[in-house]
Amino acid sequence: MSQNTQQLMLFCTAVVLFVTACLYGQQNVRVLSDALNHLVKTTAEMEGRLNTTLRISEPTSYSGAEVIHTVRQMTGTTVSVEVDGNAYVIDPLVNRRGTVPVQLATSYRPEFIRSEAGELLKIAFWKEASTP
The missing domain is CATH 1.20.5 (Single alpha-helices involved in coiled-coils or other helix-helix interfaces)
Structure with a gap:
């Protein structure tokens, strides 16, 4: 062939x-x-x-350490983070020792502010009243 x-x-x-x-x-x-x-x-x-059963579960409270971690992780994104009404931006690459004045043992209530399209715009943390 x-x-x-x-x-x-x-x-x-x-x-x-x-x-x-x-x-x-x-x-x-x-x-x-x-x-x-x-x-x-x-x-x-x-x-x-x-009947839809999908529910978005959001934590009811964050510890102070979780608040600091969230502030550090959200730096450099379009999402702003506020703690007790004050906005904080900490860039760990520029200032590794920058902190947010939070109490690590205190609980903070998160509030997620979203646009009409559902896009996360801001996370606000509010200190919860402690019970003796």
């Missing part, structure tokens, strides 16, 4: 495999599209009977 004949057979085999893969991919897309359309139809028919 000549060299040209072998190359022609390999090329034809590659073309057949490529076309087969394309048809298989098109069939998979069609099956997924039909499944999604069926899911949308079923969900629309169940209107009023669905």
Whole structure:
């Protein structure tokens, strides 16, 4: 068998495999599209009977150490951090000894301020009253 004949057979085999893969991919897309359309139809028919259980759990209190860690981690982002109404920015690369005046054993209540789109804009920490 000549060299040209072998190359022609390999090329034809590659073309057949490529076309087969394309048809298989098109069939998979069609099956997924039909499944999604069926899911949308079923969900629309169940209107009023669905109850979502997704809840975002936010911690109810942070320790002072967690507040300091959060301030350090949020530096350099667009999210500002406030502690008892005062904004703090500590860049650990510039000032490794910079601190935030918090009491490590005190609990702080976080308040997450978000935009209408749900983007986090600011985190405010407020010192909780201690009980004797």
